[in-house]
Amino acid sequence: MAILFIDIETVPQQQNYQSLTEKEKEFWNYKAKFIAKEEQTAEDAYPRAGIYAEFGKVIVVSLGWFSGVGEQASLRVKTLANDDEVALLTELIEILVKVDNSHTLLCGHNIKEFDVPYICRRILINGLKLPDMLDVSSKKPWQTPYLDTLEMWKFGDRKHYAKLDLLAHIFELPTSKDDIDGSMVNEIYYKHHDLARIASYCEKDVVLTCQLYLKMNSLPILENGQIKITTS
Numbered sequence: 001m002a003i004l005f006i007d008i009e010t011v012p013q014q015q016n017y018q019s020l021t022e023k024e025k026e027f028w029n030y031k032a033k034f035i036a037k038e039e040q041t042a043e044d045a046y047p048r049a050g051i052y053a054e055f056g057k058v059i060v061v062s063l064g065w066f067s068g069v070g071e072q073a074s075l076r077v078k079t080l081a082n083d084d085e086v087a088l089l090t091e092l093i094e095i096l097v098k099v100d101n102s103h104t105l106l107c108g109h110n111i112k113e114f115d116v117p118y119i120c121r122r123i124l125i126n127g128l129k130l131p132d133m134l135d136v137s138s139k140k141p142w143q144t145p146y147l148d149t150l151e152m153w154k155f156g157d158r159k160h161y162a163k164l165d166l167l168a169h170i171f172e173l174p175t176s177k178d179d180i181d182g183s184m185v186n187e188i189y190y191k192h193h194d195l196a197r198i199a200s201y202c203e204k205d206v207v208l209t210c211q212l213y214l215k216m217n218s219l220p221i222l223e224n225g226q227i228k229i230t231t232s
Contacts, residue, residue, distance in 0.1 A: 176204035
């Protein structure tokens with residue numbers, strides 16, 4: 001069974017609150033009532049819009065194919081980065097269509113609550129067709145071909161949450177936050193227009209998630225020579 005690791009980076013659909021249409025402001029104002037911190041306005045809370053598929057968009061997807069055992073194990077990472085979300089998702093769908101669902105598991109950190117639902121919603125919003133690997137609407141939870149390192153760490157404790165960089169620290173794995181972290185993605189994208197920097201950060205998360213998965217399964221982590229990275 002092969003494992004396909006995945007991670008995404010998202011941003012708000014508009015650079016700032018003032019760029020929204022009046023109708024969009026109305027919808028965001030309502031959403032902000034439930035997520036804004038004390039004394040925050042809807043405008044103050046808008047940088048968080050990127051984590052909601054109704055108000056955000058995908059700008060980067062990193063995929064890591066893990067296969068082999070021991071010294072023969074390898075991780076091939078391919079990163080898709082595009083300002084055009086339709087083009088990005090179309091390329092992702094083409095890749096996932098080629099994946100053999102019966103022999104490949106999709107894996108990520110908090111993948112079941114964030115990455116997969118977000119991707120699926122954005123695919124439908126953009127009028128595209130869900131690939132079989134993501135179309136789990138008719139499947140029961142235990143039938144979905146996903147591994148989630150967060151769920152693995154929960155050990156059934158539904159209320160527990162642990163960030164990826166925290167697990168990296170306690171397992172003594174190199175952090176993916178050595179340049180930027182998720183809170184900086186909006187600024188780097190809209191103010192500095194540095195999509196390549198965000199892509200690099202995303203692919204580091206994929207590598208880290210793979211290493212974490214190996215650690216949690218008492219398997220040797222990969223050496224640098226076992227990891228190959230390409231960006232498109």
